[in-house]
Amino acid sequence: MVDRVWLEEMRQVLDEAYRDRDQAAVRDVYSRASTHIHLSADMLAHLNDLPEGAYTRREMAEAINRVVRHRGEQETLGLLESPVQIEAVENTVEAERAVWDDTPLEALNPTPAAPQEDAPEFREPRFPRPETKES
Numbered sequence: 001m002v003d004r005v006w007l008e009e010m011r012q013v014l015d016e017a018y019r020d021r022d023q024a025a026v027r028d029v030y031s032r033a034s035t036h037i038h039l040s041a042d043m044l045a046h047l048n049d050l051p052e053g054a055y056t057r058r059e060m061a062e063a064i065n066r067v068v069r070h071r072g073e074q075e076t077l078g079l080l081e082s083p084v085q086i087e088a089v090e091n092t093v094e095a096e097r098a099v100w101d102d103t104p105l106e107a108l109n110p111t112p113a114a115p116q117e118d119a120p121e122f123r124e125p126r127f128p129r130p131e132t133k134e135s
Contacts, residue, residue, distance in 0.1 A: 002078035009038045010064065010080055014057055023054040046071075 012031045017024045030047045031038050049067045050060075068077050098107065100104040 005038050009036050009076045018057040023056055025054050026050045
């Protein structure tokens with residue numbers, strides 16, 4: 001049976017550690033994890049098994065999963081899901097082909113970048129629309 005408390009606590013730790021940055025060191029994640037009362041010293045030991053260095057959130061989740069698998073605890077602890085990595089359209093294989101075919105990158109975007117015709121006009125909140133004078 002998967003330990004939902006451990007999974008939820010580790011997700012929360014990762015949310016906190018990566019809230020305002022793209023990369024975090026293992027020691028930063030460990031320090032956040034140590035403040036969570038539901039993570040025992042044995043659970044924190046999983047973080048001690050990680051090589052030092054800076055990790056993205058996805059890399060950290062995968063590294064923790066490797067430690068859990070190495071210890072054979074995936075059935076009892078469960079595994080953290082790795083967030084889906086979003087790739088810029090400019091970095092895709094399709095974009096590389098578009099360069100060779102002289103296709104504009106705009107054609108690769110899943111949604112149009114131009115505003116929709118029926119979209120309301122944008123106005124800054126502090127600048128009201130000028131009133132028209134009726135004669």
